[in-house]
Amino acid sequence: MPTDIGSILIQLFSGLSRAMMLFLLSSGLSLIFGVMDILNFAHATLWLVAGYLTYTVFQFLSTTFGDNALFIVPAIIIATGAMFVLGWALERFLVRRMYQREVPEQLLLTFALILIFGDLIRLIWGVQNRRIFLPIEPVEVFDSYINPYFFVIIVAGCGVAGGLWWFLHRTRYGKIVRAAVYSRDMVSALGIRIPTIYAGVFALGVGIAAFSAGVFLPIMPIGLGLDMDLIVQCFAVVVIGGFGSILGTFVASIIVGIVYSFSIFIWPGGALAIIFLILVAVLIWRPWGLFGTEMRY
Amino acid sequence: MLSSTGGNKKMGFITGFYRWIGLSGTVAIILGLGFLLVPLLPGEFPVIVAVEILILGLFAMSFNLIYGYMGQVSFGHAAFFGLGAYTTALLFRAFQATTGEIGYLDFFLSLLIAIPVSAIGALVVGFFCVRLTGIYFALLTLAFGELLFYVVFSWYGFTGGDDGIQGLLPPPLFRNAVNYYYFTLAVVTVAVALLWRITQSPFGYSLRMLRENQQRAAFLGINVRMCMLMNFMIAGTFAGIAGALWGPFQRSVSPVLLGWMESGIAVFMTLIGGAGFFTGPMVGSVIYTALNAYVTRFTIYWPLTIGIIILVLVLFVPGGVLSVVDARIGTYHHRKQPKADLLDVSAEGRRE
Numbered sequence: 256m257p258t259d260i261g262s263i264l265i266q267l268f269s270g271l272s273r274a275m276m277l278f279l280l281s282s283g284l285s286l287i288f289g290v291m292d293i294l295n296f297a298h299a300t301l302w303l304v305a306g307y308l309t310y311t312v313f314q315f316l317s318t319t320f321g322d323n324a325l326f327i328v329p330a331i332i333i334a335t336g337a338m339f340v341l342g343w344a345l346e347r348f349l350v351r352r353m354y355q356r357e358v359p360e361q362l363l364l365t366f367a368l369i370l371i372f373g374d375l376i377r378l379i380w381g382v383q384n385r386r387i388f389l390p391i392e393p394v395e396v397f398d399s400y401i402n403p404y405f406f407v408i409i410v411a412g413c414g415v416a417g418g419l420w421w422f423l424h425r426t427r428y429g430k431i432v433r434a435a436v437y438s439r440d441m442v443s444a445l446g447i448r449i450p451t452i453y454a455g456v457f458a459l460g461v462g463i464a465a466f467s468a469g470v471f472l473p474i475m476p477i478g479l480g481l482d483m484d485l486i487v488q489c490f491a492v493v494v495i496g497g498f499g500s501i502l503g504t505f506v507a508s509i510i511v512g513i514v515y516s517f518s519i520f521i522w523p524g525g526a527l528a529i530i531f532l533i534l535v536a537v538l539i540w541r542p543w544g545l546f547g548t549e550m551r552y
Numbered sequence: 553m554l555s556s557t558g559g560n561k562k563m564g565f566i567t568g569f570y571r572w573i574g575l576s577g578t579v580a581i582i583l584g585l586g587f588l589l590v591p592l593l594p595g596e597f598p599v600i601v602a603v604e605i606l607i608l609g610l611f612a613m614s615f616n617l618i619y620g621y622m623g624q625v626s627f628g629h630a631a632f633f634g635l636g637a638y639t640t641a642l643l644f645r646a647f648q649a650t651t652g653e654i655g656y657l658d659f660f661l662s663l664l665i666a667i668p669v670s671a672i673g674a675l676v677v678g679f680f681c682v683r684l685t686g687i688y689f690a691l692l693t694l695a696f697g698e699l700l701f702y703v704v705f706s707w708y709g710f711t712g713g714d715d716g717i718q719g720l721l722p723p724p725l726f727r728n729a730v731n732y733y734y735f736t737l738a739v740v741t742v743a744v745a746l747l748w749r750i751t752q753s754p755f756g757y758s759l760r761m762l763r764e765n766q767q768r769a770a771f772l773g774i775n776v777r778m779c780m781l782m783n784f785m786i787a788g789t790f791a792g793i794a795g796a797l798w799g800p801f802q803r804s805v806s807p808v809l810l811g812w813m814e815s816g817i818a819v820f821m822t823l824i825g826g827a828g829f830f831t832g833p834m835v836g837s838v839i840y841t842a843l844n845a846y847v848t849r850f851t852i853y854w855p856l857t858i859g860i861i862i863l864v865l866v867l868f869v870p871g872g873v874l875s876v877v878d879a880r881i882g883t884y885h886h887r888k889q890p891k892a893d894l895l896d897v898s899a900e901g902r903r904e
Binding site: 357370378487524 | 692
């Protein structure tokens with residue numbers, strides 16, 4: 256274990272920014288599972304599609320209007336909007352048919368989506384990794400250099416977390432969504448159009464994932480196969496935090512992100528083994544997660 | 553159809569025979585004849601595909617012991633497949649280190665030892681998993697599977713890490729694809745016969761009861777957890793046998809064999825073939841593996857093609873291929889689909 260504060264700070268910031276990405280991805284997954292009981296294995300693949308989409312829009316803007324790092328903002332907005340629409344369409348035409356089916360059949364459908372979208376990515380963008388290079392100078396903190404973009408990510412992640420919390424706890428639609436987590440039957444009995452809520456939640460989840468893909472493009476190259484690794488980590492986060500609990504997902508992402516980046520001091524390469532050990536322990540000790548309620552267990 | 557022909561005295565021999573052996577029996581006979589005839593096809597390729605079908609089919613059938621019979625979903629079943637494969641591979645390497653080339657006794661020994669190892673692995677994992685049911689059972693099996701995957705993936709000194717283990721050359725007799733095929737066919741046939749015996753035993757019927765209603769099973773004096781644990785161990789052991797056959801067939805093993813994608817393959821094969829039938833997973837294996845092998849030959853967009861085929865199957869063939877055949881022929885012993893809950897609003901969503 257190194258003692259100099261610089262390298263610990265670097266690990267802390269990279270862990271926190273990883274935590275933010277995991278949170279943005281998992282919160283959608285958690286919402287979708289909480290409301291609709293669908294385990295969306297294709298969530299990270301949609302995230303990957305959003306990343307490539309952001310990359311293309313950014314490249315297009317840069318070649319059309321000249322280089323400008325700020326073009327990443329419209330690129331993220333456009334990609335997020337497009338993925339929101341795609342998410343809505345997927346729910347409307349495919350996922351909706353699966354609510355009455357058993358879990359493995361849902362897995363089969365989302366796995367088919369993984370194959371289809373994965374191959375479409377290969378078809379459109381090829382197999383090489385993509386990333387956006389932003390001209391950012393690292394800043395010096397305690398004799399080591401930290402990319403200030405980490406701060407942007409952490410602020411963006413916390414912002415979305417806060418916004419999501421506000422949406423779920425302070426707005427009418429958010430309250431309907433939370434009510435649907437507890438009792439779908441009661442919500443529909445009150446005359447609320449559940450199919451619209453379902454499509455909206457699915458699209459919202461995909462949209463948040465798309466946003467995180469765009470935000471992370473400048474520090475993390477994306478490539479085919481990344482989605483397969485990420486999706487199981489997201490499941491770990493969602494389960495550790497507890498299904499349907501935004502606070503739980505947030506705390507679990509920070510635990511997983513920090514453990515991931517600090518495990519390099521203890522067992523390099525074994526980060527994910529440690530995370531799944533934690534997951535196994537949580538599932539044995541509290542299957543409903545740290546912040547979940549026992550109600551639905 | 554059953555009632556209309558039931559009282560008919562002039563039932564033909566074929567109808568009567570079909571009645572007696574059932575759809576699964578018919579499929580078993582057709583598959584058995586097909587597997588015996590495969591080596592007559594030109595070239596080595598069909599034989600190699602057939603070995604893959606047999607191994608993955610046994611793997612999927614062992615998964616169906618948990619899913620179709622016990623009613624729980626395991627997303628980490630590949631852990632035991634991989635455990636079997638790695639046990640054989642590591643023993644292979646140990647024997648090769650001492651004698652240079654592996655002898656027949658060492659070959660059979662390294663395959664046999666995979667059985668107790670995967671059984672013990674399944675016992676340990678199952679001990680924790682059977683305390684949960686439904687989605688939590690599925691997630692805990694997924695978590696154990698991924699845990700094992702990442703341990704194997706990052707433990708370079710022992711398992712070779714993500715490089716896996718190469719150079720698993722079987723003894724001379726089994727290097728020939730056709731000979732290894734007959735060997736695999738013999739092992740898988742014995743394993744499937746054992747599985748059949750297990751599913752027809754009182755224990756097998758207890759499992760079906762656990763699927764329908766665990767509480768009632770407990771009231772009738774069944775030790776629910778013990779029964780689930782036994783079944784988990786049996787399923788893990790058969791997955792281990794399938795895994796043990798994989799290494800010498802592919803000449804290598806890699807951590808992918810333990811990952812969730814590999815577990816997913818067992819789930820897909822079972823669903824494609826029909827989880828409600830004993831031979832369903834094997835039929836699924838024939839469809840999935842053959843598609844994989846031959847679509848790869850004709851188009852570079854095989855994930856897209858297979859994805860669309862799976863999408864069509866899952867949307868329009870619920871219950872698997874065999875249940876469609878079954879509905880056509882008109883027997884009734886397939887597993888009933890859960891009825892739509894009247895209050896559930898998503899049924900309304902479907903009607904739109």
